[in-house]
Amino acid sequence: MTTPAKKIIVVGGVAGGASVAARARRLSEDAHIIMIERGSFVSYANCGLPFHISGEIEHREDLLIQTPEGLRNRFDLDVRTRCEVISIDREARHVEIRNLDTNDVYNERYDDLVLAPGAAPLTPPIPGIDRVGHFTLRSIPDMDAVIEWNKTMKPRHATVVGAGYIGLEMVEQLTHLGMSVTLIEAAPQILGAIDEDMAFWPHRHLEDRQIDVRVGATVVGFEEPTAAEDARASTVVLGDGTRVPTDLVILSIGVKPEVELARNAGLDVGELGGIRVNQHMRTSDQHIWAVGDAIEVRNPVTQDWTLLPLAGPANQ
Numbered sequence: 001m002t003t004p005a006k007k008i009i010v011v012g013g014v015a016g017g018a019s020v021a022a023r024a025r026r027l028s029e030d031a032h033i034i035m036i037e038r039g040s041f042v043s044y045a046n047c048g049l050p051f052h053i054s055g056e057i058e059h060r061e062d063l064l065i066q067t068p069e070g071l072r073n074r075f076d077l078d079v080r081t082r083c084e085v086i087s088i089d090r091e092a093r094h095v096e097i098r099n100l101d102t103n104d105v106y107n108e109r110y111d112d113l114v115l116a117p118g119a120a121p122l123t124p125p126i127p128g129i130d131r132v133g134h135f136t137l138r139s140i141p142d143m144d145a146v147i148e149w150n151k152t153m154k155p156r157h158a159t160v161v162g163a164g165y166i167g168l169e170m171v172e173q174l175t176h177l178g179m180s181v182t183l184i185e186a187a188p189q190i191l192g193a194i195d196e197d198m199a200f201w202p203h204r205h206l207e208d209r210q211i212d213v214r215v216g217a218t219v220v221g222f223e224e225p226t227a228a229e230d231a232r233a234s235t236v237v238l239g240d241g242t243r244v245p246t247d248l249v250i251l252s253i254g255v256k257p258e259v260e261l262a263r264n265a266g267l268d269v270g271e272l273g274g275i276r277v278n279q280h281m282r283t284s285d286q287h288i289w290a291v292g293d294a295i296e297v298r299n300p301v302t303q304d305w306t307l308l309p310l311a312g313p314a315n316q
Helices: 013-026 045-053 069-073 140-153 165-176 197-208 258-263 311-315
Strands: 006-009 032-037 064-066 076-081 083-089 093-100 106-111 112-114 120-121 159-163 182-186 212-215 219-223 234-238 243-245 248-251 255-257 288-290 295-298 304-306
Touching: 006 013, 013 069, 013 159, 013 288, 013 311, 032 083, 032 106, 045 140, 045 165, 069 076, 083 258, 093 258, 140 248, 159 165, 159 243, 165 182, 165 197, 165 212, 182 234, 182 243
Parallel strands: 006 032, 006 112, 032 076, 112 288, 159 182, 159 248, 182 212
Antiparallel strands: 083 093, 093 106, 120 255, 219 234, 234 243, 295 304
């Protein structure tokens, strides 16, 4: 009697999910590997999005590491875009999937399940944060929206809120487009992931290039510009009362792991908000793994739980 092929379902693509699916195929020629992706793009360089906005990466296709067709042809993957896993039945080992184009819902059995849902940009409840001309940058559609705004509104001044990796990349690329840029960071330094004495040098580099860097500055509101302020997006209001009229706002405040699916399935979610995994990326369920921006892992030095939302670790 022939043993049926193992069925592996991978929820999400980009760095973690696409790498898992490709690696699973290399380990098994027979497995039925299904990738479920709610967007239209399954594998792209999201760290490169700012560089296409400026034109430094000239061609949009250069951002696409793989297409659904490429994954099907090269790795024999069952790629289902514009589909979303809405629930997990751990006992029966099946997932409920909704087709976002037709709204049809169906079940799919799995032997092993991998969660790579990623993380969503933080948008704290600051008054006016959802005004027109405000953008987060997580996906290719987000990038397209910024490019369209720039073409239509031709901003002269931009404000970037948040001085992490994506925030600083956006500062650089908006400067390349000829905009004057204000960078606002609530912490006392830029690049909070590194030591203060190291952050001093990129801070000085920014100021040497006429970037208006404001650290220890809290945004308390985004308001309709007055006639005298002549801004095309908002006036950013800081905690000390300073007003920064601006034509474009990039919100790079941070990310929050998307764990609702895992939490609803009863998987362990840590105090930092990530799906907890062991050194093999296995969750609290022996048939479910998780990777990427949505997980909590042990810091190898301190053994404390930590979030590490970076593409390199996701791929590894």
